[in-house]
Amino acid sequence: MKTIVIACLLFSLTTMAYAFKPKTHVYLAEIAIEDALDDGKVTIHYVDYEGKKIVGAIGEYPVSSEVLYALRNHAAQYRAGVLGPDAYPDIFTGQQAIHPKYAGKWFEYLWSRAQSADPAAKAFVLGYMTHGAGDMFGHTFINHFSGGPFSFAEYNAVKHFVVESCVANRNPPLKTYNASIAGVEDFIYQTLINAHPDSHLRKYLLKGEGTDLSLPLYASKTKSWLERYIQDYSNWIQKRNEEIDGLKKKNQREREKIIPDIFAITSRLAEIGVLEADKSTFINARIHAVNYAREWIKDIDRGLKVWPKVSHEIATALMFDPSGTNLEKAKKVAQDFLLDHYLSMIGAPDVVGDVIQEALKQIAALIEFIMEKVPALKVILAELEKIKNDFLNYLCKKAFGMSAEEYSKYLKSPETYFNDVIHLGQGSARPTLGEFYKNYLHLAKSSDYFDWQKFAPAYNTVTISKLILLDQSTINQLLQDLGTYRRLTTANIMLGFIENLDADNQWACCTSKMVFAQDMEFYQRIFMFQAGETKINVPVQDSLDLNQFFAGKFIYKANSKIKAGGGFIIKEQKKVVFKAPEIEFTPGFEVQPGSELSADQ
Known part of the structure; x- marks a missing residue:
């Protein structure tokens, strides 16, 4: 039993597939909150979508006082949240139940619970949703x-590991590794574990x-069936x-009558004796199992609370971890949990000693009953013989199609294997x-760190991480500034559209789209084109005759010619780009001091 439990815990540690490594997630999230915390506002830029560069600022948008308070006072909880379902409620549940399905429902659920929670929990949930943005x-x-x-x-897993790790190795150093769940343990327990x-x-x-093998789920199911078992026992008695x-x-x-019916009294006394004997037989046949079930429930509660x-x-x-990966610490934490809680949570007796044979029979029957009701426990036991001799390689081969040694070498030195x-x-x-x-990370030398403003997936992640900090009305002000009639109808930009954190193009692929992607012309004003994106071309006219500046439109394209004049005035330190084979300026066109025009012919 002990071996299989260790194996299950290690399985949860090794089935991790990232988009960005956690270090990159946190690095990009820090850029977003630093922008918010310096003056209470975030700057949103308009970009050259295909050129993958910042053109200029659309404006500065205020972050609510509630969000600012949460971030200023609970930045460590925000960082913990940014680890997201890679960490909470646990790695296995995050990878199997949150990443690949219902991701949007999980975000909506956590967001709704956070609204009545304290600032630390709000910071944690903002971070959790920011992780989803990075995955997207x-x-x-x-x-x-x-x-x-x-x-x-074949080869999918190893390519994920190698490419992700190469990106992470070119990640600029973090300023801090301070991620904490202090003060949000109960929020995590109540929202992500207590099923x-x-x-x-x-x-x-x-x-x-x-x-099925999610610890919060099968432990909670086990507890439910134990409670029902005890309740059925109590109901019968x-x-x-x-x-x-x-x-x-x-x-x-009958005794209170003037002439009591002695025969009836005697008959009832005999019936009472039979019922009492029957009750004693019933109790004796189950009392050890019931007492064990009560202790089992306590073990589950204690284990889930510390989970x-x-x-x-x-x-x-x-x-x-600042050192990269502290495998020894992870193993020790898992081993301590195993010995202190997990064995008891799955029904292993704490002490056998000289327990009488009848008690053991009752407990065995109870465990068999629970395993029938919670099949995950059966799976755990069924795997025992297969992995007890070399469980780590068994798990790695099952998870990745490779041995532990092969898996480790790809993570430790991804550059060595990239070309292969x-x-x-x-x-x-x-x-x-x-x-x-x-060509993809835009590094001058292989030893350089990536510049998030030039690496499109990183830039896009920072942009939406800023948008997550804004309330609905402020997002709608940005949409208005961009010149679109589209409006956000949910409480946060990350709600209502995303389905699968492991898939791609989630902002625009499904029935519900992110509000900025409901009209790709406006999406392309603030997000850069990136590798893997399904490009949706915005129609380009053959020629443009411009006599005014259009709100929120900073890049003007034409297949043949742009003619600008009349009242087309670039002011208020705006930066505007014209892209056309031929560009003509006529009287009335003006670029005021502090503003800028870039003509790309």
């Missing part, structure tokens, strides 16, 4: 090289394939006691490592 653009980029969303298909039968978590989110009490009351009334802290410590050791693996299997692009760094 990051997976679009990584999937372009790997051949699609993370899977165990009791009436919870939203149990009813709507932890559903479908891949969720209560019913029998009511029958006995009824007979006793009848005898009492947020355990998940946090494992995740930060593996993914967010990039040509394997599926993939829309097969650059050499040098081409990857030069």
Whole structure:
């Protein structure tokens, strides 16, 4: 039993597929909140979508006082949230239940719960949704090289690991690794772990394939069936006691008569004796199992309560440690949880000693009953013989199609293997490592760090990370400034459209689209084109005759000619770009001091 539990924990540690590594997620999120915290506003820029460069500022948009307070006072909780479902409620649940399905529903659920929570929890949820934003653009980029969303298909997994790790190795150094869940442990427990039968978590989110081995789910299911077992036991005794009490009351009334019916009293006493004996037999046959079930529930409660802290410590050791990966610490945390909580949570007796044979039989029957009701426990036991001799390699081969040694070498030195693996299997692009760094990360030298303003997936992530900090009315002001009639109808920019964090192009691929992507002309004003993106061309006219500046439009394109004059005045330090083979300026066109025109012919 002990071996399989360690294996299950290690399985949850090794089935991790990232878009960006956590270090990159946090680095980009820090840029967004630093912009917000310096003056209470975030600057949103208009960009050259295809040229992948910033053109100028659209404006500065205020962050609400509530969000600013949460970020200023709980930045460490925000960073923890940015680790997102890679860490909470645990790595396995995040990868199997949150990333690939219902991601939007999870965000809506957490957002709604955060509205009545304290500022630390609000900061955590803002970070959690920011992780989703990074996955949205990051997976679009990584999937372009790997051949699609993370899977165990041939070469897909190894290409994910190698490409992601090469990006992470060119990530600028972090200023801090301070990520904390202090003060939000109970929020994480209540919203992401406590899957009791009436919870939203149990009813709507932890559903479908891949969720059965989620610890919060199967532990909560086990607890529910144990409670039902105890309740059925109590109900049976209560019913029998009511029958006995009824007979006793009848005898009492009979005795109070002037001439009591001695025969009836004697008959009832005999019946009471039979019922009492039957009750004693029932109790003796189950009391050890019932007492064990009560203790089992306590073990589950204790284990689930500490699970947020355990998940946090494992995740930060593996993914967010200044040294890179602190595998020894992660193993120790997992081992301590195993011995202190997990064995008891799955029903292993704390002490056997000289427990009488009858008690063991009752406990064994109870465990068998629970395993029938919670199949995940059966799966855990069924795997025991397969992996007890070499469980780590078994898990790695099951997860990645490779041994632990192979898996480790790809993560430790991805650059060594990039040129070999990039040509394997599926993939829309097969650059050499040098081409990857030069053409995709835009590095002058392979030893350079990427510049987030030039690396489109990073820039797009920072932009939407800023937008996540803005309330609905402020987003709508930005939309108005861009000149579109579209309006945000949800409380936050990340709500209502995303479905799968492992897939690509989630901003525009599905029935519901991110509000800026509902009209791609306006999406392309603030987001850069990136590798892996399904390009949606905005119609370009053959010629433009401009006599005024259009609100929110800073780049003007024509297939043949742009003619600008009349009242077309560039002012208020705006930067405008004209793109056409021929550009003509007529009287009335003006560029005021501090403003700028770039003519690209």
